[in-house]
Amino acid sequence: MDRKKIVLIGAGSAVFTKGLIADFIQSDFGCWEIALCDINPKILEPVVKLAKKMVEVRGAQDRITVTSSTDRTELLPGADFVVTTIAVGGRRAWEQDVLIPRKYGIYQPVGDSIMPGGIARAQRMIPQMVAIAKDVERLCPNAYFFNYSNPMTSIVTAVRKATSVKLIGLCHGVIYGERYLARMLGVDVSRITTIGAGLNHLTFLYDIRVDGQDAKPRLREIVEQQRRDAQLHGHEYNFFNSQLDDTEIPHYLDNPLSWELFERYGALPAVVDRHASEFFPERFPGGQFYTRTLGIDAFPIEEVIARGEKTYQDMLRQGEEGVEVDETLFQRAEGEHEQLVEMIRSLILDERKTFSVNIPNDGAVKGLPDDAVLEIPGVAAGVGFCPMRLTGFSDELKGIIARRLAPVNPTVTAALTGSRDMWVEAMLLDGAVADVKTARALAEDFLAEYRDCLPQYFS
Numbered sequence: 014m015d016r017k018k019i020v021l022i023g024a025g026s027a028v029f030t031k032g033l034i035a036d037f038i039q040s041d042f043g044c045w046e047i048a049l050c051d052i053n054p055k056i057l058e059p060v061v062k063l064a065k066k067m068v069e070v071r072g073a074q075d076r077i078t079v080t081s082s083t084d085r086t087e088l089l090p091g092a093d094f095v096v097t098t099i100a101v102g103g104r105r106a107w108e109q110d111v112l113i114p115r116k117y118g119i120y121q122p123v124g125d126s127i128m129p130g131g132i133a134r135a136q137r138m139i140p141q142m143v144a145i146a147k148d149v150e151r152l153c154p155n156a157y158f159f160n161y162s163n164p165m166t167s168i169v170t171a172v173r174k175a176t177s178v179k180l181i182g183l184c185h186g187v188i189y190g191e192r193y194l195a196r197m198l199g200v201d202v203s204r205i206t207t208i209g210a211g212l213n214h215l216t217f218l219y220d221i222r223v224d225g226q227d228a229k230p231r232l233r234e235i236v237e238q239q240r241r242d243a244q245l246h247g248h249e250y251n252f253f254n255s256q257l258d259d260t261e262i263p264h265y266l267d268n269p270l271s272w273e274l275f276e277r278y279g280a281l282p283a284v285v286d287r288h289a290s291e292f293f294p295e296r297f298p299g300g301q302f303y304t305r306t307l308g309i310d311a312f313p314i315e316e317v318i319a320r321g322e323k324t325y326q327d328m329l330r331q332g333e334e335g336v337e338v339d340e341t342l343f344q345r346a347e348g349e350h351e352q353l354v355e356m357i358r359s360l361i362l363d364e365r366k367t368f369s370v371n372i373p374n375d376g377a378v379k380g381l382p383d384d385a386v387l388e389i390p391g392v393a394a395g396v397g398f399c400p401m402r403l404t405g406f407s408d409e410l411k412g413i414i415a416r417r418l419a420p421v422n423p424t425v426t427a428a429l430t431g432s433r434d435m436w437v438e439a440m441l442l443d444g445a446v447a448d449v450k451t452a453r454a455l456a457e458d459f460l461a462e463y464r465d466c467l468p469q470y471f472s
Contacts, residue, residue, distance in 0.1 A: 016044040019357075020092045020156075022085050022145060023099035024049035025056035028324060029161065033096075034064045036354045038073045043361075048088040049081040057081055059330075085145065089152040094357060097145060097160045101137040102466050104318050110134050111314045113458050119445050120300025121291055122312035125163040126214045127417065128291050128445040132424050133459040135167040136436065137466040139428035142168050146178040157360060157397075159183050159353070164424075165213035169371050169386045171425040181398055182213060182371025182386070188352065190218050190283030197235060197263050198228060207283075208390060210378050210406045211414050213371050214288035216388040219280035219406055229279060236265045236272055250305070269303050270296075278409055287312040292417050294445035356393050363395035370398055378403050380411045385418050419443075431469035433460075 024030050030049065037045055049064060051057040061081045068077050082088050089095065100107065110130030111121050117129075124130030142162065149158050158180050160168055165182045172180040187209050195202035200223055208220035221228045242248075248266045265272040268285040270293065275281045282289035290297060290307060297307060305311035352368055359366040370391035374381050377389050377400040391398040420443040427435035437452040446452045460470055 016046060017093045017361075018046040018048060018091055019094040019096065020048040020050060020085070020088045020153075022050045022095065022097045023162070024051045024060050024081070025053060025325075026098040026100075026161075029098045030060055031063065031067070033353060034067050034079075037077060038068060038071045040354045040358075041076075042354060042358055044076045046078050046080060048092070049079065050083065050085045050088050052083055054083050057083060086148055086152060089148055089156075092149075092153040092156045095149055095153065095156050095158045096353070097142065097158075097162055099138070099141060099145075099162050101141050102463060104321060106137065106463060106466065107134070108314070108318055109459075109462050111308055113462065114445075114455065115308075116458070117446075117451050117455060118299055119294070120297075120307040120309065122287050122308045122314060123214075123291060123317075124308075124314065126166070126288065126291060127164065127420065127443055128294055129440055129443070129455050129459075131164045131167075131291070132420065132427075132436065132439050132443060133455075133463070135164050135171075135424045136428045136459070136470075137463055138162060138164070138168055139171040139425065140469055142172055142180075143175045143429070146172045146176040146180060150176050150178050154178075157181070157357075163213075165371050165388075166386050167421055167424045167428070170421055171429060173373065173386070174425065175429060179397070181391075182388075183353070183356075184213050184369070184371070184388070185352070186214060186216055186284040186288075186388070187218070187369035190216075190281065190285070193263060193285065194218070194221060194228070194232075194281070198223060198231060199262065208403065208405070209283055209369065210387060210389050210403055211282075211410070212292075212386075212417055213388045214284055215292045215414070215417060216283045216369065217274075217278070217280035217406075217410050218283050219278075219410065221281070232275070232281075235262075236276070239265050278407060280407075280410055292413075294443075359393035360395070360397070365392050365394045367392050367401065372398055372400055375400055377401060378406055378411065380408065381415060382418070385421075387414070428469070431467075431472065433470070 049061055061079060064079045068074055068079060110124035110133050114121060114129045119129055121128050121130045125134055149156060158178055160180055160182050162168060165184060169180050169182040172178060191205045191207055192202050195205050204223050206222045207218040209216040209218040211217045243266055251267050270290055271282045271285040290302060300307040302311045308314045356368050367390050369388060371386055371388050372391055374383050374385045374387045376383055390401040420439045423435045423439035423442060426432060427439055433456055436456045440446045440452040460467060
């Protein structure tokens with residue numbers, strides 16, 4: 014196989030880069046140039062050093078070369094695959110996406126997809142993603158272009174509207190959901206299969222099987238048993254365990270919204286309550302979430318950001334001279350990079366494996382717009398990604414998804430044109446903001462906070 018080239022834009026990502034490098038080293042799939050790009054040279058330098066050290070430690074220099082630049086246009090020519098993991102404004106901006114709405118009584122546990130925080134993030138992210146897409150269009154038009162940055166739905170929608178590039182959105186949410194269900198059912202994840210549809214961070218796993226047999230009756234039994242036990246003995250809440258780093262069976266009360274939805278609709282949100290709760294703001298006024306407050310003591314955002322900063326600093330430290338590469342870097346790590354090498358292999362070799370991808374509906378789910386970007390199963394074939402035509406996704410679930418699609422186009426229009434009115438309209442359609450005055454005040458606060466990241470509003 015000829016040497017292939019993959020360009021990673023946003024190489025300073027705390028988990029993604031080291032995981033992707035480890036996957037390529039251990040996959041033994043062809044020869045690769047891995048080109049790392051980050052606009053901050055102080056971040057890029059230690060990341061590149063770490064990547065090269067990882068390659069050397071495993072003796073993979075004959076298969077993998079690592080190149081780098083702070084200028085993506087130097088790296089994109091000749092690329093077969095392009096991956097974006099950028100975050101305009103970094104962790105500090107993400108923090109403000111959550112803190113600014115709190116001034117108006119709006120509480121978010123994540124702030125990267127919807128509600129005021131997610132819509133604000135889109136205003137920073139979309140112009141930069143479109144600029145990258147135009148460079149891809151010009152310099153490597155035949156490359157597969159994958160995006161991991163949030164807000165996923167708005168970004169993929171915007172890039173496909175503003176360019177001819179067929180951006181594909183990837184997330185490990187469905188992988189997470191299957192691992193969660195495997196623990197709930199007490200089986201190895203290899204025995205679990207699911208079919209899911211929806212939006213990124215609100216993908217409903219509506220067909221759940223173990224060894225090909227319907228697992229939903231057993232899940233209902235487990236929930237009912239946990240309910241009885243909790244009534245007798247109480248329950249100590251564990252609202253945040255995203256790494257699945259314990260062996261205990263998950264308790265439904267730690268994700269009460271998701272299991273309510275499961276009992277009502279027979280479908281479970283893949284990434285459960287931390288993300289799913291943001292899609293139902295009308296159910297949790299003032300952020301009140303089953304006796305807790307979203308983002309405060311239910312899925313605390315500060316804990317997420319602090320953990321991300323620690324992981325990031327650990328990665329940079331390992332790139333320093335004289336620091337040995339920790340062997341744990343080569344263990345099969347969980348994170349957004351999961352399945353990417355397998356996906357690339359399926360595309361190159363026409364293996365026609367199925368993955369969860371964010372692509373236009375194109376008739377896959379009848380009753381939802383064809384041009385709506387959905388998270389659905391897609392077959393990775395030699396001709397590209399082909400959406401699976403789905404059956405069994407109920408009208409009630411379609412109604413939930415259709416409602417959450419409403420803010421997407423105004424969000425995209427606002428980001429592309431710098432329209433304050435469309436930004437306000439997006440927040441009103443989202444539902445977390447109930448009046449125009451509050452929506453305008455929120456927009457102005459965000460504009461003041463992120464002025465340097467929002468040139469389209471000040472030109």
